[in-house]
Amino acid sequence: MKLTLGFSPCPNDTFIFDALIHHKIDTEGLDFEVFFDDVETLNQKAMQGVLDITKLSYHAFAYVIDKYVLLDAGSALGFGVGPLLISNFAISISDLQEKSMQYKIGIPGKYTTANFLLGLAFPEAKNKQEMVFSEIENALLDGKIDIGLIIHENRFTYQDKGLHKILDLGDYWERQTGCAIPLGGIVINRRLPLDVQLKVNRCIRRSVEFAFANPKSGLAFIREHSQEMSEEVMYKHIDLYVNKYSVDLGAEGRKAITLLFDKALEKEIIPPIKEEIFLSPLTP
Known part of the structure; x- marks a missing residue:
């Protein structure tokens, strides 16, 4: 059975999926047609429901929960991994709070979790440009x-380009909640049979576990898609975004995701959620 699979060319995703798409692990008879896109393009594709399995922002997931269900494997959650607000000149947090409408803010997409966190921290910041x-x-x-x-x-x-940090929005979230920040997850189309959904979840978990056990195995594949990043930066990136939550969300990961959605619903940032978020009941 061949399934369409979308993820980004970033090192954390290529690290996770290398063993899966190159059959370094048992894929239980599944093959994958891969589409590489930046996160906001993946979010937009998810809105259209065109892929069987896709990486997407947790913010975007709230808008496609009728089409997709969340897998326990493959997610990017963590502490100290959040998006950063930066500038080319000194801007204090109080300046941003007082003059948020005056500043033009470049964001990586309307439906990114980064933009969601920006809305939580600075609700008056509306002058945004997507890029x-x-x-x-x-x-x-x-x-x-x-x-x-x-x-x-x-x-x-x-920092190497002389730019300055204003605020780490991941740190802001952690201080507010005590939870890891949910950035991106792997979802599967609800129209697929449950046994296929569970099989995909097992295969992705197996792929992450293989990558952890053989961290250099996918180096050529990761480098091929890493936009001329140095190997040191590639593996810093992987260390930051691939962790225990990528193997399995567990109770902690599910709590963080549920809290993210609860806060978004409270502030009416996302539409009401009418479907079950997670693929299967939490196993003890």
Whole structure:
């Protein structure tokens, strides 16, 4: 059986899926047609329901929960991994709170979890410009935007370009909740039979476990898609976003995701949720 699978070319995703798509593990008779896209493109594809399995932002998941259910394997949650607000000149948090409408903010997509967190921290910040995440640093340097909301490997590179951190929104979330921040998850189309959904979940977990046991196995594949990143930055990126929650969400991961949605519903940032979020009951 062949299934369509979408994920980003970022090192954390290629690290997770290398063993799966290259059959380094038992895929239980499944094959995968892979689509590489940035996170906001994946979010938009999920809105259309075009892929069988896809990575997407947790913010976006709230809008497609009628089409997709969340797998326990493959997610990106963690502490100290949140998106950063940065600028090319000194801006204090109090300045941003008082003058948020005056600043043009570059964001990596409307439905990213990064933008969701920005809305929680600075609800008055409405002057936003959507762009591909990798273009935000240069847009700041060129003066096209005043503030950038950065994700992924850019948190390792912005200081080298002379840019300044205003706030770590992941840290903001952690101080507010005590939970890991849910960034991205792997979802599967509800129209697929339950046995296939469970099989995919097992295979992705197996792929993550293989990657942890053989961290250099997918190096060529990771490097091929890593946009000329150094090996050191690639593995920093992987260490930041691939962890125990990527193997299995567990009770802690599910709690963090549920809390994210509860806060979003409370502030009317997302529509009401009418479907079960998780694929299967939590196993003891």
